[in-house]
Amino acid sequence: SAVISQKPSRDICQRGTSLTIQCQVDSQVTMMFWYRQQPGQSLTLIATANQGSEATYESGFVIDKFPISRPNLTFSTLTVSNMSPEDSSIYLCSVGGQTDRTDTQYFGPGTRLTVL
Amino acid sequence: SQKIEQNSEALNIQEGKTATLTCNYTNYSPAYLQWYRQDPGRGPVFLLLIRENEKEKRKERLKVTFDTTLKQSLFHITASQPADSATYLCALGDSGNTPLVFGKGTRLSVIA
Numbered sequence A: 001s002a003v004i005s006q007k008p009s010r011d012i013c014q015r016g017t018s019l020t021i022q023c024q025v026d027s028q029v030t031m032m033f034w035y036r037q038q039p040g041q042s043l044t045l046i047a048t049a050n051q052g053s054e055a056t057y058e059s060g061f062v063i064d065k066f067p068i069s070r071p072n073l074t075f076s077t078l079t080v081s082n083m084s085p086e087d088s089s090i091y092l093c094s095v096g097g098q099t100d101r102t103d104t105q106y107f108g109p110g111t112r113l114t115v116l
Numbered sequence B: 001s002q003k004i005e006q007n008s009e010a011l012n013i014q015e016g017k018t019a020t021l022t023c024n025y026t027n028y029s030p031a032y033l034q035w036y037r038q039d040p041g042r043g044p045v046f047l048l049l050i051r052e053n054e055k056e057k058r059k060e061r062l063k064v065t066f067d068t069t070l071k072q073s074l075f076h077i078t079a080s081q082p083a084d085s086a087t088y089l090c091a092l093g094d095s096g097n098t099p100l101v102f103g104k105g106t107r108l109s110v111i112a
Helices: none
Strands: A004-007 A010-013 A019-025 A031-037 A043-050 A068-072 A075-080 A089-095 A111-115 B003-006 B010-014 B019-026 B032-038 B045-051 B056-059 B062-067 B072-077 B086-093 B106-111
Touching: A004 A089, A019 A031, A019 A089, A019 A111, A031 A075, A043 A068, A043 A075, A075 A089, B003 B086, B010 B019, B019 B086, B019 B106, B032 B062, B032 B072, B045 B056, B045 B062, B072 B086
Parallel strands: A010 A111, B010 B106
Antiparallel strands: A004 A019, A019 A075, A031 A043, A031 A089, A068 A075, A089 A111, B003 B019, B019 B072, B032 B045, B032 B086, B056 B062, B062 B072, B086 B106
């Protein structure tokens, strides 16, 4: 299985500022995914980040608001830009099962963001 | 569009009983289905994966069934314990390289 860490684990931010969330994996993976989970809701995919190419965003999410970097096979960042209270969520990164050659997807512990 | 429904938002059960959670889906033919446990404020933790050609899979006190004709998966926790109290999510997928589609989850409470 993959071990995934995220930083920060939580943050409280002011409206209009930006926060960059880091995701580190203990092994090389091709695909990384960023999800958002708003209070009381299920997970919604923000984008898919493939190393060496631009991230692919889902409907309703744009690069200017959620820029993603994927500099290598073990690391990715998601930035939440120009934040508003509606961005208060748990942000999660996940990876495909590249390490054990299964389809299992593993998740990081999440970043709990509160925007005031 | 794809739709996943988990039978109830919340389920209360007495300690020692078997908890059964349901996941139904439409407009999708997934290659596999995964079940996750999620505790408040934390990321989902993988529990079990079952493929379209598998009927049943077990892991300790957990059992998952997958009926592609009914488009339904059942998730059972036998001899439930208060520590099993959490939200359980089902998710459908095609491969490890494609994102999962999640249900809204069922919040299970096991009462001592």
